[in-house]
Amino acid sequence: MAVDNSDKEFMATLAKGLAVLGSFDKARPAMTLSQAAQAAGLSRATARRILRTLTTLGYVEQSGRQFALSSRILKLGYAYLATQNWIEQAAAPMRQLSEQFHESCSLAILQGTEIVYVARIPASRIMSVALAVGTRLPAFHTALGRIQLGYLDDAELWRRLRSLRIEAYTPSTITDIQALFDRVREDHAQQFAIVDEELERGLRAIAVPILDRNGQAVAALNLSTHTTRTTRSEMRERFLPSLRGVAEQISASVV
Amino acid sequence: MAVDNSDKEFMATLAKGLAVLGSFDKARPAMTLSQAAQAAGLSRATARRILRTLTTLGYVEQSGRQFALSSRILKLGYAYLATQNWIEQAAAPMRQLSEQFHESCSLAILQGTEIVYVARIPASRIMSVALAVGTRLPAFHTALGRIQLGYLDDAELWRRLRSLRIEAYTPSTITDIQALFDRVREDHAQQFAIVDEELERGLRAIAVPILDRNGQAVAALNLSTHTTRTTRSEMRERFLPSLRGVAEQISASVV
DNA sequence: AACCTCTGTTCGATAATCGAACAAAATAAC
DNA sequence: GTTATTTTGTTCGATTATCGAACAGAGGTT
Incomplete structure (x- = not known):
């Protein structure tokens, strides 16, 4: 140690x-x-x-x-969540979102090169990814992480990219760090990220940022699905408007 | 300290x-x-x-x-959840239960004279109680706690009753410790607990135990509602069978 | 019974930790 | 801007918390 x-x-x-x-x-x-x-x-x-x-x-x-x-x-762990009112207040709108699309909805915070889940509404499905609050996943290969990384300046983004221990979780995992950098910038420009199968086969997720009053990302909100159920364009057209709506609602209660 | x-x-x-x-x-x-x-x-x-x-x-x-x-x-803080597979596996069936009855569904563990929430599916409602995993509530005044207390022997139950700092949270709070003891025993006999407005006006909940292979309670599962939406008999008749079904499902994955 | 693995206990040695005292910085009041 | 007050940073010698090797004891396996 x-x-x-x-x-x-x-x-x-x-x-x-x-x-x-x-x-x-x-x-x-x-x-x-x-x-x-x-x-x-x-x-x-x-x-x-x-x-x-x-x-x-x-x-x-x-x-x-x-x-x-x-x-x-x-x-x-609860003490941390208890000090973040906006996380508590996110639960009900996240639940509504999850019900509307019959998919899992999660809220996560960026920390270094990982994201940590702070709220999760699982889909009402037998085949549902079981992830608990506190779970950490690689930020560069998740929609929740990628959209938050977009708020870092170039220097900091490169610093974190270089500290990354690249691992090809699936054949779809992006492993070229320039490509990862470009993708983060593109996702930032469009203000949402869609990530397909980079961590696990069949897993597709769309995420948007939760912003504080200074326009900085404090967290991200997602909906995740299986690639057989929902296409990328369906996510953009059907999921994104509602996801953005709930994200704005949550952002309003961030101080 | x-x-x-x-x-x-x-x-x-x-x-x-x-x-x-x-x-x-x-x-x-x-x-x-x-x-x-x-x-x-x-x-x-x-x-x-x-x-x-x-x-x-x-x-x-x-x-x-x-x-x-x-x-x-x-x-x-949440590593505990990661070490309990059965809690992860409980999320999806709990979500189905919540959807079926349009109410919040929670899983909690007894610890001394408190319960600690380990999983929660909030109702898809604006007026929904915001409770995060890790929240602690008094065991004797909640259905989740009362049903687990029923698995203690008389000596241990009395020990915990005597250590209780009785507080009348609402006019409906039971404050007589003999009455609390009797209620715990009755609820144990019927294998479910319904608690009305003892912690908060309008709050009604029904809970059943989650058992390990030795028949001991390791947790409890509930559905909670507002007193204006669901009567006690409706809870018994409509909620209880499904609640028991999911509880058995969860009990099967407890080791 | 013998052997192996793991845990409990103890001791003198080392260094981790303590907190009072004082210096420095930040904040509040005027 | 100045002064007073409050809070924090730093240091030191003293104390004791903590260390881990060594050995005894317990439990499990063969």
Whole structure:
């Protein structure tokens, strides 16, 4: 774990504790003491002290030799959402949008080269992508990310492009960084992004930005579908007007 | 901040860091250094080191003299959801239920004397209660909580009742702890709970338990409505069969 | 029963962390 | 613009929190 040795005020113990918390994920829903030590890059004794402290505080639960996150950890994530009124207020209009088009509707914030989902209304379908609030996806290969990246200046956009670890998730993934740059600029000009199958076969999504009063993107809103259900032009013609309407509604409550 | 002095392995630095993180909330979306020190019960120098460490790690953002949670905290805060497949898989059937009855549908877990929402499909209505995942509400005054409390033995149920700080949220709030106990037992016997206006005027909800393979309640599922739209008997007759059906579906994916 | 893996505990050593005190910066009041 | 007040940044020696190797104990597998 990278520690900022130059800053004597940096609290390594806190960082280690958060590293342990952050090592639980979908692939590792529960871990033994030794597994957690390995996942967080710590000694067994240190990991043990951290896990026992987290258990005492209620953020982790121990069951036999297995440690797992407690639902109390949601309080930390919720605190962020609770401080963003506009996210709460987005839920109902997003639901209406989802109902109107029978597709999933999501709200996400750009963070570095990723997006993080802050609200999600799943489609009422058996074949529906299950994504929870908190999920992170690559920004350059999602409509939600691409439209927000368009609000960065060229220097910052290139900086993030160069830091990207390019991965071809599907045969459709754009991997040339100049092509990605151009696409971000085009999407910005038209004020919406459509991304097809760059992360997953069959997945097509359209997104528009949520703007603050200074005209800066603070988030993006999307509708996603399967390529067999909706064409790109159908998205542009049928989905986009309503998506823009709801985005403006949400933007109005952003401070 | 209460520190377990008896346990020499308890990591107070980690606990202090989490106390600072936990001091951000709806009432305190952003704080200065001194405010955070006060809110977390720490010295200014300690709070400063913690906030700067959290900022370096990306969980907090500094803007001038103000510190606020960063959206990156969602990764920690919602990692719990990522570790629970059954919650992800619940989203689509919950959405279908919500569509069928045009009401909000929620999934919540009991924790002490509170419930914490882990999934929510809001009704497609302008007058819809905005509740985010992570929201906590009193268990004894909600259908979601009352039905889960029914799975505790008498001793544990009384222990939690006695620790309850009774508050009359509305004229309809049950405040007599014997009456609450009786109601929990009755609801358990009938395997569903209906709660009317105990937390908020006009709010009526019906909930059923989500069971694990040992027949223990791990969560509860509800549908909520406004008292003017749906009567208690309509809930029992129209909502309950479908609610039970979806609850069984969700229970099947709980491990 | 033997072996292997994992966890619990302890200790002296190290360095992380503390917070008071003072300097510096920002804000408020006039 | 000036002055006063409030808040934050920085530093230091002191304290103690934290470290991890080593060993004992527990649990699981063969």
